[in-house]
Amino acid sequence: MNLLRLVFVTGLIGSHLFLLAMRIDGAEASGIKVLIVDGQNNHDWRATTPLMRAMLEEGGFAVQVATVPAEGPERDEYTVALDRVHVVVGNFTDIGGVPAPTKFFNELTTWVAAGGGFVAVHAATAGMEHLPDYVRMVGLGWGNAGRGARLVVDDSGRVIRTPKGEGPGTGHGPMEPIEVTVWSDHPIVRGLPRQWQVRDELWFAARGPAEGLHVLATGYAPQTEQNEPVLWTVDFGKGRVFVQLLGHDTNTMKDVSFRTTLLRGCQWAATGQVTLP
Numbered sequence: 512m513n514l515l516r517l518v519f520v521t522g523l524i525g526s527h528l529f530l531l532a533m534r535i536d537g538a539e540a541s542g543i544k545v546l547i548v549d550g551q552n553n554h555d556w557r558a559t560t561p562l563m564r565a566m567l568e569e570g571g572f573a574v575q576v577a578t579v580p581a582e583g584p585e586r587d588e589y590t591v592a593l594d595r596v597h598v599v600v601g602n603f604t605d606i607g608g609v610p611a612p613t614k615f616f617n618e619l620t621t622w623v624a625a626g627g628g629f630v631a632v633h634a635a636t637a638g639m640e641h642l643p644d645y646v647r648m649v650g651l652g653w654g655n656a657g658r659g660a661r662l663v664v665d666d667s668g669r670v671i672r673t674p675k676g677e678g679p680g681t682g683h684g685p686m687e688p689i690e691v692t693v694w695s696d697h698p699i700v701r702g703l704p705r706q707w708q709v710r711d712e713l714w715f716a717a718r719g720p721a722e723g724l725h726v727l728a729t730g731y732a733p734q735t736e737q738n739e740p741v742l743w744t745v746d747f748g749k750g751r752v753f754v755q756l757l758g759h760d761t762n763t764m765k766d767v768s769f770r771t772t773l774l775r776g777c778q779w780a781a782t783g784q785v786t787l788p
Contacts, residue, residue, distance in 0.1 A: 540571035546596040550579030570774040597781035598628035606638030620644035624748030628780030633758040650745040651719040655680035658718040663737040683712045689730040698785035711763040715739045751780045
């Protein structure tokens with residue numbers, strides 16, 4: 512445990528040591544069944560899904576993958592037995608492509624609202640405009656000002672809300688080091704450093720309903736000179752939703768901060784508690 516904390520503080524110890532630490536404590540996540548949903552994304556889901564699956568399995572989770580068919584009746588009628596899992600990880604978006612199958616994603620949002628767990632990774636917050644429950648479930652995502660409100664956090668930790676229809680639409684900077692700041696004592700981020708750096712593209716001015724949304728951490732965007740949300744939770748009915756907006760590619764996902772928040776976020780979404788280090 513202390514060694515893992517040292518990984519965060521120094522950033523000098525490699526990912527293999529991190530995985531060893533997670534194996535030691537992985538039994539704490541045993542019994543939690545995770546379903547990763549992919550099949551369409553404007554990012555490389557064929558590379559990121561296997562990486563996330565490996566991370567979760569190293570952490571003690573039991574993982575399955577549901578790949579939504581690309582087209583045809585199989586896509587329209589696609590369904591998964593969600594009552595057999597505890598948490599779903601979203602690695603799917605229809606932005607710039609074929610609209611997401613309504614049947615499956617309505618079943619997903621109904622399941623989460625009834626008490627399921629959902630973790631949205633990066634572009635899984637984008638698109639899905641014909642699915643208003645899904646847009647509410649993720650809280651914020653890629654879109655113009657008409658998609659919903661914008662949230663930023665000032666230097667005192669106060670959340671500032673820009674109403675729907677006002678201000679800029681979403682954009683992002685280049686792949687570069689991002690300074691992440693934690694503003695919460697939520698179990699997912701509890702005990703992590705107050706600040707760290709990770710190389711990624713930082714979205715700014717994410718838009719959405721932002722109902723029941725709690726910002727856990729932000730990234731500082733030079734383009735807007737604002738602390739933009741990168742980790743948050745959403746109260747969605749009886750369900751627990753965690754959003755990890757970072758994770759553009761496998762290089763970012765290999766960072767210890769992404770690995771740890773993904774695993775902790777899945778455990779929290781499934782159980783409401785975090786015991787992983």
